[in-house]
Amino acid sequence: MDFDLSEELTAVRDLAHGFAEKEIAPTAAKDDGEHTFRRDLVLKMGELGFHGCVIPEEYGGTNLGFFALALISEEIARVHSAIRVYINMQVGPALTLLDFGTEEQKRRWIPPLIRGEALGCFAITEPNAGSDVASMATTATKSDRGYILNGTKTWISNAPVADTAIVFAYTDKSKRHHGISAFYLDLNRSGVSRRTLGKLGTHASPTGELIFENFHIPEASRIGQEGEGFKICMRHLNHTRLGCAAGAVGLARAAREAAVSYANQREQFGQKIGQFQMNQDLIAQMVVHEEAARLLVYRAACLADRKQPNNLEVSIAKYAAAEAAAFAADVALRILGAYGYSTEFPVERYLRDAKSYQIVEGSSNIQKLIIAQDALGYRKANRQ
Numbered sequence: 231m232d233f234d235l236s237e238e239l240t241a242v243r244d245l246a247h248g249f250a251e252k253e254i255a256p257t258a259a260k261d262d263g264e265h266t267f268r269r270d271l272v273l274k275m276g277e278l279g280f281h282g283c284v285i286p287e288e289y290g291g292t293n294l295g296f297f298a299l300a301l302i303s304e305e306i307a308r309v310h311s312a313i314r315v316y317i318n319m320q321v322g323p324a325l326t327l328l329d330f331g332t333e334e335q336k337r338r339w340i341p342p343l344i345r346g347e348a349l350g351c352f353a354i355t356e357p358n359a360g361s362d363v364a365s366m367a368t369t370a371t372k373s374d375r376g377y378i379l380n381g382t383k384t385w386i387s388n389a390p391v392a393d394t395a396i397v398f399a400y401t402d403k404s405k406r407h408h409g410i411s412a413f414y415l416d417l418n419r420s421g422v423s424r425r426t427l428g429k430l431g432t433h434a435s436p437t438g439e440l441i442f443e444n445f446h447i448p449e450a451s452r453i454g455q456e457g458e459g460f461k462i463c464m465r466h467l468n469h470t471r472l473g474c475a476a477g478a479v480g481l482a483r484a485a486r487e488a489a490v491s492y493a494n495q496r497e498q499f500g501q502k503i504g505q506f507q508m509n510q511d512l513i514a515q516m517v518v519h520e521e522a523a524r525l526l527v528y529r530a531a532c533l534a535d536r537k538q539p540n541n542l543e544v545s546i547a548k549y550a551a552a553e554a555a556a557f558a559a560d561v562a563l564r565i566l567g568a569y570g571y572s573t574e575f576p577v578e579r580y581l582r583d584a585k586s587y588q589i590v591e592g593s594s595n596i597q598k599l600i601i602a603q604d605a606l607g608y609r610k611a612n613r614q
């Protein structure tokens with residue numbers, strides 16, 4: 231595998247870097263503090279092609295690939311991790327439509343998503359169904375004109391603001407995993423109410439509940455066949471997990487940069503605190519975890535670009551990157567001492583935001599399950 235960036239990928243990375251510094255950095259603390267959802271940034275990133283880099287040109291994308299998406303996600307998350315979530319909310323649904331939608335569905339729904347005009351989200355989690363996706367209770371019952379959706383989805387990124395959603399629901403509960411179906415919904419219709427949830431961090435990315443009460447779904451809004459929902463959900467997660475892993479690398483990098491910069495300035499006991507070996511130990515570990523995670527993300531992205539199975543590699547990358555981000559944020563806070571604890575420095579935000587990476591898109595435990603079960607030969611991760 232060649233991890234040297236081509237001219238094209240270097241240009242994409244530099245574009246994302248410049249965009250993040252110019253458009254996101256100046257208000258990152260304010261957006262976090264005021265819990266501001268930046269719809270303008272979704273649109274701007276759409277204009278720059280960030281949401282469409284894994285989408286073929288015929289549906290409005292640039293087709294630059296998953297490596298490009300990883301580079302973009304890292305650069306955006308480095309400056310403000312919550313804004314990186316916006317990309318996954320557009321890219322995730324667009325990719326699922328690309329993988330499983332009909333030609334008409336792709337032409338109609340992908341372009342507004344990747345332009346950032348239709349705000350997307352994906353709704354899997356429920357109050358009693360987190361890691362165990364198949365324990366969901368939401369049902370889509372067949373009616374004359376399609377389906378009637380009932381149930382509550384919770385912890386959904388973008389739920390308070392989204393125009394559309396990919397929603398997973400049982401069309402036949404008796405079939406367990408094979409009874410789940412996937413739908414693409416217009417949320418600006420009656421039958422759905424929303425509730426915003428409070429949380430520790432990632433404040434500029436709103437999270438909430440979608441409560442469906444006799445919500446009518448047209449037949450034409452089903453993605454794939456009835457009963458294909460679980461398979462679609464797992465493929466969807468494999469895509470969004472990769473973007474998430476790249477975001478975690480960006481956050482780890484931000485924390486490491488903050489720690490190194492501070493250690494080179496702050497003096498105690500007559501010398502820079504970077505001179506103390508205990509701090510050097512922490513910085514060395516940050517560097518190693520971050521670089522290892524980045525290379526694992528690159529490997530998973532390269533496999534995706536070659537259209538090779540990469541579920542195992544994505545899980546390894548997601549686990550390593552989430553832990554690297556949480557470690558780096560914790561260590562940066564220790565190195566900055568009281569200033570790390572201060573709301574006037576970004577490091578406390580890094581710590582709050584980093585914790586989400588250990589939970590979302592399959593928790594660290596779930597990634598470890600996938601990795602260990604593959605290693606033990608119980609269940610191969612790269613089955614398709």
Ligand SMILES: Cc1cc2nc3c(=O)[nH]c(=O)nc-3n(C[C@H](O)[C@H](O)[C@H](O)COP(=O)(O)OP(=O)(O)OC[C@H]3O[C@@H](n4cnc5c(N)ncnc54)[C@H](O)[C@@H]3O)c2cc1C
Binds near residue numbers: 352437
């Ligand atoms: C900020 C944020 C944004 C989110 N965005 C979305 C979104 O856009 N769409 C969406 O559908 N969901 C979203 N989620 C939900 C997220 O996907 C779930 O929180 C996640 O899948 C874990 O589910 P849970 O929180 O219910 O934990 P649980 O599944 O209840 O797990 C609790 C604990 O037990 C562990 N655990 C569970 N099962 C096992 C097992 N078999 N072996 C070992 N350990 C296990 C977990 O690792 C965790 O530590 C979001 C969550 C957050 C915090």
